[in-house]
Amino acid sequence: MGSPVKRLSIKDIAKTAHVSNSTVSRALRNSPLVNRETGDLIRRIAEDAGYRPSAAARSLVTRRTHTIGVVVTTISDPFVADVVSGIEDAAEAQGFSVFLANSHAEPAREKRVVRSFEERRVDGIIVTSSRVGSLHVSMLSQMEVPVVLLNNQHDNEAAHSVMIDNHGGSFAATQHLTGHGHRRIGYIGDRFGYQSDSERLAGYRAALEAAGIEFDEALVARGDGKPEGAREALGQLLSLARKPTGIFCYNDMSALGVMHEAGKRGLRVPEDLSLVGFDDLYISQYLNPPLTTVRQPMAGMGRMATETLLRLIAREPAPPVVTVRGELIVRESVCAPRVVRAQARSARAGAGGARASARSER
Amino acid sequence: MGSPVKRLSIKDIAKTAHVSNSTVSRALRNSPLVNRETGDLIRRIAEDAGYRPSAAARSLVTRRTHTIGVVVTTISDPFVADVVSGIEDAAEAQGFSVFLANSHAEPAREKRVVRSFEERRVDGIIVTSSRVGSLHVSMLSQMEVPVVLLNNQHDNEAAHSVMIDNHGGSFAATQHLTGHGHRRIGYIGDRFGYQSDSERLAGYRAALEAAGIEFDEALVARGDGKPEGAREALGQLLSLARKPTGIFCYNDMSALGVMHEAGKRGLRVPEDLSLVGFDDLYISQYLNPPLTTVRQPMAGMGRMATETLLRLIAREPAPPVVTVRGELIVRESVCAPRVVRAQARSARAGAGGARASARSER
DNA sequence: TAGTTTAATGCAAACGTTGTCAAAAATCTC
DNA sequence: GAGATTTTTGACAACGTTTGCATTAAACTA
Structure with missing residues (x-):
């Protein structure tokens, strides 16, 4: 009182x-x-x-707000949440505060967000996984503050960016499948035709080619980056005469949907269907079976984005684009396809017949 | 150029x-x-x-920043992310911007966050799921801005708050289990002794009592609100002589850990072990089996918190505490325990012998 | 037509800092 | 012990708005 x-x-x-x-x-x-x-x-x-x-009074004269604006499509996406976490940590460590704004991929909302950031005189902006193309870019380049894009979905020469190595990651993922003997491998992508989708598709094709497997257009289905879309895509793939024995998913959320749908259809992962994801969300390790996937260091990428941004704000040089490599995390959602397993078994039976019969005798 | x-x-x-x-x-x-x-x-x-x-110049004279500060322990928690999403939406709709800060439950960091919010002259603050007790409260009450707590873990008369009805929710969850004939029901809680944990435990006990089941201390194990802790807790419960046939988990993340561990041990959900969670995270519907759980309208709660806060900022009256009821979402992680199923089967066999034999004849 | 409202505008003082410049005080030099 | 430095301080003008008050212009009244 x-x-x-x-x-x-x-x-x-x-x-x-x-x-x-x-x-x-x-x-x-x-x-x-x-x-x-x-x-x-x-x-x-x-x-x-x-x-x-008073920060306001201070920044009025110093013309620096020690503030950065972060635009995301939605913070409810676990991928985005982790990125933002990294951003906030790195920003806070340097005395910067972050304004968070969801755009929900709505142009009107984006416009308001950018305007708000302008009025608040943020020192810089980070845009994560933007689906919006020209809008953002043109609006953003109008602003005289530095911008860094994280896993942006459209090429942009103007802005700095940090990106995952989509091609390399999906190459490794697909190769993991071919390495287990899979020849019919599906790809469940994202139907919006983003850059990351086409790059991952390219990596998938390259791995196929490296294994001497011919690319089959019928094996690529389009989801929406979420479980629901992936379920439909799986249905599509399973209606094929020659079904895939393994699937590489655009992201873990898609893989989650596939696992779910597979379970519903009585298909077991990996015995009946091998699966590889992309992202390595926190939950992926706890799925049944634990998901083999390509890890994106999400928080780390957020930190990197912040660091480049802060460097730009300080007018120090910064790499225009930093590409981070994904790491294949092998867990239990992949095994050899049934035919290969059968071959291996009979080969073993042939070669080690004595052992096998010895065992069956007791 | x-x-x-x-x-x-x-x-x-x-x-x-x-x-x-x-x-x-x-x-x-x-x-x-x-x-x-x-x-x-x-x-x-x-x-x-x-x-x-310039927002800074403006707020210097109007003494309003149209800004709210949001403190969370970590935005990487899907529950928190959804709440923040709701907060941001509601704030944006009224022309407010949000400062997001992770505290990581570190006192030092919290202190810095609060100081930062003070300097930035936020018009109000929302604190989500804070684990920190006295620190926050005393620091926050020093500030002359309104504060609203969301699912805070400590009683606080000073601040307004929006909370989930923990007791009602866990009562419903547990009742769902007893309704299926479970008599030995475990509770995997949170080892930090938060308010929500003790309230959920109380709801669990009340439902047990309502079903005429005696409470057994041995059936409550403490996790950490995350999959890892829950796995250990499950181990503890399964080492009991009389194992539980169903488990009510403090939250979905714990249930995820339990499902995972159960799978590893060759236990099937729900045939061998029924499971109910709390939260209804987005992913819960996609687990195998889909998780029965108590839904918290996370984004909605975020919006409500923002609305009370905005009302307080406008010096309008606002309810000091709004309690929202959770909704039991029945999916497929619960069934009758084995013994009950067996009884039912023999009962049916006895009563409907004709029908049963008729069917077996064809 | 003069007097009175009413509608539009402008002046200037805040708001709370920072930073330049000048002044004052303290400390050296020789 | 008087200049020359070096520290240490203070005055004051920004920064970019909003807003109370005064002023001017326009439109009514009687």
Whole structure:
């Protein structure tokens, strides 16, 4: 009760310390220009009074807000959430605060968000996994603040960016499948034709080619990057005369949908259907079976994006595009296809017949 | 190229419109005090010039930043991410921007976050699922801005809050289990002794009692709210002489861990072990089997929290605590325990012998 | 037509900082 | 012990808005 209703200003501190505003200002930022003792006194007074300098007033004169704007399509996507977590950590560590805005991929909302960021004079902007193309780019380039794109879905020469190595990642994922003897491998992509989708598709095709497997258009189905779309896509793939024995999914969420649908149809993963995802979401390790997938260091990428951005803000040089390699995390959603297993079994039976019969004797 | 390096101020607009700053200021905020035509002209000029008023300058005089601070332990938690999504949507809709800060439950970090919010003069603060008790509360109550707590883990008379009805939700969840004939029901909670944990435990006990089942301390195990802790907790429960046939988990993440561990041990859900969770995360519907759980309307709760906060900011009355009821979402992770199924089968065999034999005849 | 409203505009003082410049005080030099 | 430095401080003008008050112009009244 009786809580001080009036915020203190620098003048209040100056008055009780019997010095001028300037001295207080300097003292609080530990300027060497102020006498040690006076400085200590001032700081003590300010601390005791619970004084907090006004960021607004400060940034009005310094023309820096120590603020970054982060635009995401939706924070409800676990991938995005992890990225944002990394961004916030890195920003906070350097004294920057982050404004978070969902665009929900709605142009109108995006426009409002950008306007808001402009009015708030953010020092820089990070855009994550934007689906919007020209809109963003043109609006963003109007602004005179640095922008960094994270896994953006459209080429953009203007802005700096950090991206996952889609091609390499999906190559490794697909190769993992071919390495287990799969020859009919499906790809469940994203129907919106994003850059990451086409790059992953390309990596898939390259791996197929490397294994001497001919690409079959019928084996690529389009989901929506979410479980629901992937379920439909799986249905499509399973209606084929020659069904795939393994599937590489655009992302883990799709793989989740596939697992679910496969279970519903009485298909067992990996015995009946091998599966590889992309992202390595936190939950992927806890699925039944644990999902083999390509890990994207999401928080790390968020941190990298922040670091480039902060560098740009400080007018230091920064790499225009940093590509991070995904890592194949082998778990239990892949095994050799049934035919291959059968062959192996009979081969073993032939070669090690004695052992086999010995065992069956007891 | 040739991008205007200098931000325009209201004066620039005033100059080209041949009016004073005041008139521009008024015109841009559609004040009725300015002549219609002049207003239109000014607005057109401002629009063409791409003028953006400085939020900092404005809030310096209005003493409102139209900004809210959101503190979460970590945005990587899907529950939290959904809540934040709701918060952001509701805030954006009213022209407020949100500062997001992870505390990672570290006192030092929390302290920095609160300080940052103070300096930025946020108009209000939302704290989600805070684990920290006295620290937050005392620091927050120092601030003269309104605070609303969402699913906070400690009682707090000072702040407004929106909470899930933990007792009712877990009562329903447990009752669902007893309704299927389960008598030995485990509870996997959270080892940190949060309020939500004890309330859910209480709901569980109440449902047990309502079903005439004696509470057995040995059947409550403590996880950590994450899959890993739940796996250990399950191990503990399964080492009991009289194992539970069903388990109610503190949250879906714990249920995920239990499902995973159960699978590893060759236990099938729900045939060998029924499972009910709490939260209804997005992924829960896609698990194998789809998880029966208590739904928390996470985004909705975020929106409610924002609405109360905005009301408080506007100095309008707001309910000090809004409790939202969880909804039991029945999916496929629960069935009758083996013994009950066996009884049912023999009962049916006895009562409907004719029908049964008739069917077996054909 | 003069007097009175009413409608539009402008002036200037905030808001709370920072930073330049000048002044004052303390400390060196020789 | 008087200049020359070096520290340390203070005054004051920004920064870009909003807003109370005064002023001017226009439109009514009687």
